[in-house]
Amino acid sequence: LADWLHTQRTDPSAWRTSTDVAPQRREIRHRLRAGDGHGAIQAIAEIADFLAIRGEADQLAESLNQSERYANTPDLRAAYELSLGLAEWYTGSLEEAVAAFRTGRTAAEQAGNQLLAARLNMLLGGALRQIGDPAAAREPLAKACALPATDQASREIVMGSLFDAGLVA
Numbered sequence: 001l002a003d004w005l006h007t008q009r010t011d012p013s014a015w016r017t018s019t020d021v022a023p024q025r026r027e028i029r030h031r032l033r034a035g036d037g038h039g040a041i042q043a044i045a046e047i048a049d050f051l052a053i054r055g056e057a058d059q060l061a062e063s064l065n066q067s068e069r070y071a072n073t074p075d076l077r078a079a080y081e082l083s084l085g086l087a088e089w090y091t092g093s094l095e096e097a098v099a100a101f102r103t104g105r106t107a108a109e110q111a112g113n114q115l116l117a118a119r120l121n122m123l124l125g126g127a128l129r130q131i132g133d134p135a136a137a138r139e140p141l142a143k144a145c146a147l148p149a150t151d152q153a154s155r156e157i158v159m160g161s162l163f164d165a166g167l168v169a
Contacts, residue, residue: 001030002027002030002031002034002036002039005023005024005026005027005030006023006027006043008023009021009023009024009027010023012050015050017054018050018051018054018056021047021050021051024043024046024047025047027039027040027043028040028043028044028063031043032063032066032067037067037069037070037071038070038073038076040063040066040067040070041067041070041071041076041079041080041083042076042079044060044063044064044067044079044080044083045079045080045082045083048060048082048083048086048087049086052086052087052089052090053090055090057086057087057088057090057091058091060083060086060087061084061087061091064080064083064084064087067080068080073111074107074108074110074111074113075107075108075111075113075116077103077104077107078104078105078107078108078111078113078116078117078120079104079116080104081100081101081103081104081107081120082100082101082104082116082119082120082123084100084104085097085098085099085100085101085104085120085123085127086123088100089123089127094127094130094131095131097123097127098124098127098128098131101120101123101124101127102124104116104120105117105120105121105124105140108120114147115147115153115154115157117143118143118144118146118147118154118157118158118161119144119157120140121140121141121143121144121161122140122141122144122157122160122161122164124137124140125137125138125139125140125141125144125161125164125165125168126141126160126164128140129141129164129167129168134168137164137168138165138168141161141164141165141168142165144157144158144160144161145158145161145162145165147161
């Protein structure tokens, strides 16, 4: 059923309300019930930003609590920490978001996932800027800005990082 729900996902550009990610939410529940924590973490990471921005970080945190034990490889740890950091960011704990983004960045670098490491650097730099530490924000933002902008995802990371770096400057 979780695999079928995966096929029911809509394009992220069409997401407007939390009901637009209902297939992913059901997929996550089914994967967790079936013991497929790896698949659940990947699905959570794909919608974490969207849910956190829309005020559903508590539900996101609940799914993360159920899946934490499955974050046992660098890629999965990075995806887990990305989601956790976003949930923390939008629930008011920037310090905990910074810690999660740092842990996730290290895991993404260990996994050799350049795109995810850059995204985590962008988020880390933004969080550090917002807590009032512009000096610390410069390093992760510079790393994120150095990502080759070869597709839409990488361009968004570079542009977001340049924006934050401009605010830091």
